[in-house]
Amino acid sequence: MTETASLTASVYDFLEQYGHRYHRDGKDLLPIDESEQDRLDLQHHIFKMILDGELTATKIPQDVQAVLDVGTGTGIWAIEMGEEHPGATIKGLDQAPIQPSFVPPNVQFEVDDVTKPWERRPNSLDFVHVRSMAGLIKDWSAFLADAYLHLAPGGLIEVSDFTTRFQCNDGTFKQDSYCKQWEVAFHDLAVSIFGMDFETAPKMAGWLEDAGFVDVQQVTKIVPVGPWPKDRNLKTIGLYHRTHMLDMGFENYSMFLFTSGGWDPVEIHSLLAHVRRELKDPKIHTYTTA
Known part of the structure; x- marks a missing residue:
């Protein structure tokens, strides 16, 4: 990460494929088009509902000064954080230039590779916010060590994500379902082709402690898929989470990854049609966690 980011031509080097627009460097499975931006904004809304309207699970001091939002996406979290804390400087970082131009005066965006070593002044941050970066950050130990180095004494970090495993407590979700087929294929392909681990939640507390963080707290919330509770x-x-997954999430997470694994686009859309049909069934009571 650099203190100032110059927008080179490569930042705007896009690839149109499978009805979506991707960054040409191929490092990210997700597109960066309007459908993905809509998904990110809806995901932000779901996180706020899970957190009872709050922007974080962490209690942030009102006088917080320097905040870094890693993987800022559309910048919606950073903008709302800037509005809630007008005395703070909020910096959002992402490799995709999809943030708005008109933002609060205390909010800034940088376009850069979030996985690169940090080149900021040590002890210069009060809060680091990391959301939905499972799979995208491959070396969490190095990343968290950088975060620890650049946080001031007493600084805070929050890492949050949705899990991508379906769970069920009443037997209504079958292990031979199309949803389970998608889940297994997704994780197998992510690891075997791109070395991406999307199952970071069980390991995150240990990684944080290894990096030097203390008083690590892990909070797990049930996120239903559908309005069955x-x-x-x-x-x-x-209801919102099912819309998030069925209308945008499954396709956006699947097309680049599955075709890279040899799947035909028609085959992918056929599987996703079955997945959507299953998850619209009110008798299936499945959930993920966050």
Whole structure:
């Protein structure tokens, strides 16, 4: 990461494929087009519902000064953080230039590779926010060591993500389902082709402690897929989460990865049609976690 980022031609070097626009460097499975930007904004809304309207699970001091948002995406979290903390400087970092131009005066965006070694002043940050970077950061030990080095004494870090494994407590989700077929293929291809580990949640607390962080707390929330829960709040979250997955998430996470693994696009769309049909069934009570 650099203190100032210059937008080179490569930043805008896109590849149109499978009905989506991707960054040509091929480092990211996800597209960077309007459908992905809409997905990211909806995902942000779901996280806020899970967190009872808050931007973080971490209690941030009101006088926080320097905040770094790693993998800022559309910048929606950074913008809202800047509005909540007008005295802080919020810097959002992402390799895709998809952030808006008109933002609060205390919010800035950098376009750079978030996995590169940090070139900032040590002890210069108060809070580091990392969301939905599972699979994209391959060397978490190095990344978290950099974060520790650049946080001021008493600084805070929050790492959050959705898991990509379906769970069920009442037997309504079958292990021979199309959803399970997608899940297994997704993880197998991500690891075998790109070396991407999307199952970081069980290991994150240990990685943070190894990097030097103390008082590490792990919070796990159930995120239903569909409006099947009786609890009104979970029902609403489930409805939004199912829309997030069925309308954009499955396709955006699948097309580049599965075709790289030899799948034909028609074959992928056929599988996803079956997945959508299953997850629209109100008798199937499945969930992920965050």
